Amino acid sequence: MRNMSDIIEQYLKQKIAESHNEVVEIKRAQIAEKFDCVPSQLNYVIKTRFTNELGYVVESKRGGGGYIRITKIETHKKADYLEHLLNLIGDGLSQTNAMHIIQSMYDADVISFREAKIIDTVIARETLMIGLPERDIVRAQILKKIIEVILYEE
Amino acid sequence: MRNMSDIIEQYLKQKIAESHNEVVEIKRAQIAEKFDCVPSQLNYVIKTRFTNELGYVVESKRGGGGYIRITKIETHKKADYLEHLLNLIGDGLSQTNAMHIIQSMYDADVISFREAKIIDTVIARETLMIGLPERDIVRAQILKKIIEVILYEE
DNA sequence: TCTTATTTGATTAAAAATGGTCAAGATTGT
DNA sequence: ACAATCTTGACCATTTTTAATCAAATAAGA
Incomplete structure (x- = not known):
C-alpha cells in the first residue's frame, strides 16, 4: 500500500x-490521529472512495459527540435475497415459517421494524380467520405478493 | 448514544x-442532577428535539412545585383518527373501500408510501384468493389488525 | 394583605467539540 | 514535463455544553 489514503480506505x-x-462509524479527529494525518484527509478519502456511485451512503454530525458514518448499500444482494425467498415459499406456508422469513427480512434490512410487525400481524392465524x-x-x-412489492419497487 | 442531549432526548x-x-412531566433540576448536567441543558434538548413542528407541546411553571410538561399531541390526533377508522370498518370490507382507507391513512401521514403499497397488495382480491x-x-x-398495530405501537 | 425571600424554570451568550471546504503545495505515474 | 492524485493547513459551520443572569411562582413573615 503506497499512500495514506489507500491505507485509510482499507481500514x-x-x-x-x-x-x-455493513456500516462503520468513526470520529474524524480520532482516526486522523490514529493514522497520523490531518483530519481533512478523511474527507478526501471519503469523497474519492466512498461515493454514492460505489454504493456508499455517508452521514455525519458535528458538535459534541459528532461522527462520520459510512454505510454500504447492497441493492443487488437484496434483490437476489428476495428472489431466493420467493423460490423458497411454495403453495402453502405455516405461520411459524412465515415468521421466520419475516424475521430474516428484517435482519437483512429489507423491511423496517414496523413493516415486520404489520406483516407478522397480517399472516397470523388470528387475522386470517379461515380454516386449513x-x-x-x-x-x-400474501407473503409472496409482499416480497414482490418490495422487489419491484422503484 | 453519543452525547448527553441524545441520551436525555431518549429518556x-x-x-x-x-x-x-403521551405525556411526561419533570422537574428540571432533578433531571439535570440525574444526568449530571446543567439545568439549561434540558431547555436545549427541549428546544431542539421537542418542537411544535415535531408534534410536541411544552408547558412549564416556575417557583415552588415548578415543572416542565411535554405532551405529544400529534400522536393523540393520529390515535383519534385511527380509532375512527377502526369504528368505520365493520365485519366486511370491499377492496375499493379498503383502498380508500389506505389512501386516507397515507394522506394522514400515519403510514409510509411503501407501507401503503404493501397493505394495498395484501388486501387485493388477487392476493386473497378466497371466495365471497x-x-x-x-x-x-386484516385491515383492522394492521390499524391496531399502528395504533398501539410505542 | 403586603413585602421579602426562596424556589424553580427561561434566556442567552460564550466556550468547547466536532466535522466540512477549499486551495496551495507535494508526489507519483506516464 | 505533464497530468492526476495525494497531503496539508487555514478558515468555516454546526452542534453541544456551560455559566451567568433574568423572570415567574410560591412560601414566609410582618
Missing part, C-alpha cells in the same frame, strides 16, 4: 466488513 | 411512551 472497508451490519388448508395457501400468497 | 421519549397518556363473502370478512379483519 474503513475492513471495519465495514467486520460489522455484519386454505389458510396456509393464502398466507403463502 | 424523555421513553417516559412519554411509557405513559399511555369470506374474502370481505378476512379483508376487514
Whole structure:
C-alpha cells in the first residue's frame, strides 16, 4: 500500500466488513490521529472512495459527540435475497415459517421494524380467520405478493 | 448514544411512551442532577428535539412545585383518527373501500408510501384468493389488525 | 394583605467539540 | 514535463455544553 489514503480506505472497508451490519462509524479527529494525518484527509478519502456511485451512503454530525458514518448499500444482494425467498415459499406456508422469513427480512434490512410487525400481524392465524388448508395457501400468497412489492419497487 | 442531549432526548421519549397518556412531566433540576448536567441543558434538548413542528407541546411553571410538561399531541390526533377508522370498518370490507382507507391513512401521514403499497397488495382480491363473502370478512379483519398495530405501537 | 425571600424554570451568550471546504503545495505515474 | 492524485493547513459551520443572569411562582413573615 503506497499512500495514506489507500491505507485509510482499507481500514474503513475492513471495519465495514467486520460489522455484519455493513456500516462503520468513526470520529474524524480520532482516526486522523490514529493514522497520523490531518483530519481533512478523511474527507478526501471519503469523497474519492466512498461515493454514492460505489454504493456508499455517508452521514455525519458535528458538535459534541459528532461522527462520520459510512454505510454500504447492497441493492443487488437484496434483490437476489428476495428472489431466493420467493423460490423458497411454495403453495402453502405455516405461520411459524412465515415468521421466520419475516424475521430474516428484517435482519437483512429489507423491511423496517414496523413493516415486520404489520406483516407478522397480517399472516397470523388470528387475522386470517379461515380454516386449513386454505389458510396456509393464502398466507403463502400474501407473503409472496409482499416480497414482490418490495422487489419491484422503484 | 453519543452525547448527553441524545441520551436525555431518549429518556424523555421513553417516559412519554411509557405513559399511555403521551405525556411526561419533570422537574428540571432533578433531571439535570440525574444526568449530571446543567439545568439549561434540558431547555436545549427541549428546544431542539421537542418542537411544535415535531408534534410536541411544552408547558412549564416556575417557583415552588415548578415543572416542565411535554405532551405529544400529534400522536393523540393520529390515535383519534385511527380509532375512527377502526369504528368505520365493520365485519366486511370491499377492496375499493379498503383502498380508500389506505389512501386516507397515507394522506394522514400515519403510514409510509411503501407501507401503503404493501397493505394495498395484501388486501387485493388477487392476493386473497378466497371466495365471497369470506374474502370481505378476512379483508376487514386484516385491515383492522394492521390499524391496531399502528395504533398501539410505542 | 403586603413585602421579602426562596424556589424553580427561561434566556442567552460564550466556550468547547466536532466535522466540512477549499486551495496551495507535494508526489507519483506516464 | 505533464497530468492526476495525494497531503496539508487555514478558515468555516454546526452542534453541544456551560455559566451567568433574568423572570415567574410560591412560601414566609410582618
